[in-house]
Amino acid sequence: MAVVRVKTKMNPEVAQRIREAMRDPMRQAASSIARAAKASIKKRSISGARSLPGRPPTTLGGRHSLKKSIVYSLTTTKEEAVVGPAHGGTGLTGHYHEFGGSQARKPSAPRKLRVGKPGPVFNSDGAIIWRKIRTRKEMVASQRALDEYTMLNVGREAKGNVYPQRPFMAPAFVDVMSRQYKNFKIRA
Numbered sequence: 001m002a003v004v005r006v007k008t009k010m011n012p013e014v015a016q017r018i019r020e021a022m023r024d025p026m027r028q029a030a031s032s033i034a035r036a037a038k039a040s041i042k043k044r045s046i047s048g049a050r051s052l053p054g055r056p057p058t059t060l061g062g063r064h065s066l067k068k069s070i071v072y073s074l075t076t077t078k079e080e081a082v083v084g085p086a087h088g089g090t091g092l093t094g095h096y097h098e099f100g101g102s103q104a105r106k107p108s109a110p111r112k113l114r115v116g117k118p119g120p121v122f123n124s125d126g127a128i129i130w131r132k133i134r135t136r137k138e139m140v141a142s143q144r145a146l147d148e149y150t151m152l153n154v155g156r157e158a159k160g161n162v163y164p165q166r167p168f169m170a171p172a173f174v175d176v177m178s179r180q181y182k183n184f185k186i187r188a
Contacts, residue, residue, distance in 0.1 A: 019079065029180060030072035030081035036172035037083070041067045053164035056171070057097045064090050066097070070169075084169055093163075100165030 040056040051058045059065045069090040072083040085094030096103050 019077070022079065023074070026079075026081050027072075027074060029176065030074070030083050032176045032180070033083045033169075033172050034070050034072045036176050037070050037168050038067050040168050040172060043067075051166055053166060055166060056168040057166040064088075066090055066094050069094060083173075094168075096161070096163040097166045098169055099167075100163055102160050102162045104160040 042051075042056070042058050043061050044050070044058040046060065048058070057066060059067050061067075066085060069085040069088070070083070071086050072081060074081050085091035092103065
């Protein structure tokens with residue numbers, strides 16, 4: 001068996017021109033993938049059914065929806081594009097939707113109640129309403145004790161959210177790339 005090794009050198013000017021020529025098609029492909037992923041995520045109402053495992057996730061909409069968190073960017077060398085949910089709470093949820101898994105809940109921080117500042121008021125249904133009333137020492141002490149109890153006892157039972165696999169980025173990538181390759185003719 002013969003092994004042949006070849007070293008090639010490319011003119012730096014030619015390499016720079018190739019990078020510049022790749023910038024626009026790369027940006028267009030990344031934009032198309034992001035649009036296809038956003039289009040696959042449908043909006044639903046609160047009472048609406050959730051998507052089935054294996055299907056793209058549904059969203060309730062709003063400012064921090066999964067659909068709005070999908071972004072794309074080119075790397076500094078302009079040779080790669082990064083497409084997906086932006087980092088943050090929604091971005092992490094997007095990761096769990098794409099690959100499946102469970103997301104641990106963070107224990108909520110205790111409320112900062114101070115004497116003489118606004119505090120919680122309970123309405124007739126037992127729900128907490130925040131009003132501009134002055135809190136007393138007893139109110140602050142009882143609320144801190146309740147928060148401490150909640151953090152110690154209830155926080156341990158909260159396991160987190162379990163997400164079945166609902167891919168939305170991989171199907172968008174396959175769909176867009178299959179359409180992109182039809183635009184190129186391979187000559188032999």
